[in-house]
Amino acid sequence: MTEKTIYELSSPGRVGVRFPDCDVPVSPLPKDLLRENLPFPELSEFDVVRHFTNISKLNYCIDQGFYPLGSCTMKYNPKINESMARLPGFSFTHPLQPVETIQGNLVIMYELQNLLKEISGFDAITLQPAAGAHGELVGIMLIRAYHVANGESHRSKILIPDSAHGTNPASSAMAGYSVVSIPSDDRGNIDLEALKAACTDDIAGLMFTNPNTLGLFDEHVLEVIDIVHQAGGLVYGDGANMNALLGIARPGDLGIDVMHFNLHKTFSTPHGGGGPGSGPVGVAEKLADFLPSPVVDVIDPGDSETPPLYGLVAPPRSIGRFKAFHGHFGMFIRAYTYISMHGSEGIRNIAENAVLNANYLKKKIEKTYRVPYDRICMHEFVAEGHFDDAPDIHALDIAKRMIDYGVHPPTNYFPLVVKEALMIEPTETESKQTLDAFIDIMQKIAAEAKNDPQLLHDAPTTAPMRRMDEVKAAKELVLKEKPL
Ligand SMILES: Cc1ncc(COP(=O)(O)O)c(C=O)c1O
Structure with a gap:
């Protein structure tokens, strides 16, 4: 990367802001708060603006182009969400204010809880978790609280299909459970015989994603849920x-007991470089009393003269607090805006178009790339990134070559049950032109793989960084600029 650091750009004496002369008596700061040497870079406002604008251009985002990152649902974030979140009545409030002064904020949270209940068929919601994985941890701990309260603390296992997202076993293990992997059958569903065999009297539950990470809706979902319930387990639905x-x-209507939502995947709040996400959890009636505290409720219904009073209440057997204050409030406003803007019909259109777009891509792409499981997919599908007649080409080469064509690569090497996986999720907002352009790119890359494989091995050639050691990049991440 050729971009200079702000320390390299620094020039002695240059300033961005000049403070007016102090017109009040100077009050000395406590000595122990002062440092002898504070190596701030010296820059003009213009230098700073250019520096950060240039850095931002090294990144790739959904506002720039197609971003079919399967499992991550990189959907467009409508700009009205941002306008609503920045309204001063929301953005200038503080969670420690008395509830009487933040009634508007509490109404948004209360209404969002209700909208999520209606969409999912659950009886109660917590908005606290900061991301999907955090929601998983909360959900699994709710399952444990339920079993312990029923005198069943011997239940020590969580069953998880082999196509699961890595956060599922991680959350279960973090909550103290051992994980039992359940194989998929040859249609990509949970293998029913393997599930039955694993449903011993020490299972706490099943954690499964539906549609799963292969983009397939489990064809025996009701039977799966029933088998787990018959064994005394609860069913966690990963709602990603x-x-x-x-x-x-509605997952609640299917009999699922607890599920997290990813507001940043389903309800258009930003993914924002790893955060702030938001992972509300919905539960069936039997788990409602255990929800994290507090939840928002009407504490005084009011009358014809007085509006209702909203407040923060602790569920009677709460598992405790999981997030500072009340969660990522700015995300609640954005999700609330998105859901309200669509209305019930519009919400259904989102799903229909997401599924239609994915099936359109799948039909076209499977002419060139093998797509295991010959079924209608849901919002995403998984292709194999390898060809019999180009044995040196791997999914990684194909993904990197896409960067040269100006699109973000799909998720690769996940789920693990597909060889050289390329997991493609177009989302609902992409036009037929964009999808056709992507199909064209995938076909060109397939032809290059056979005719000029070096092009793929060398890719990316147009990105600010060439092919990186991604493990090292993740393990030795450098996030701060150091003074020279
Ligand atoms: C199936 C599935 N489960 C769980 C998660 C974890 O969610 P988060 O990234 O919000 O922690 C994801 C994230 O993409 C996912 O796709």
């Missing part, structure tokens, strides 16, 4: 793929 079900199927 809710985008495919909006307005069509």
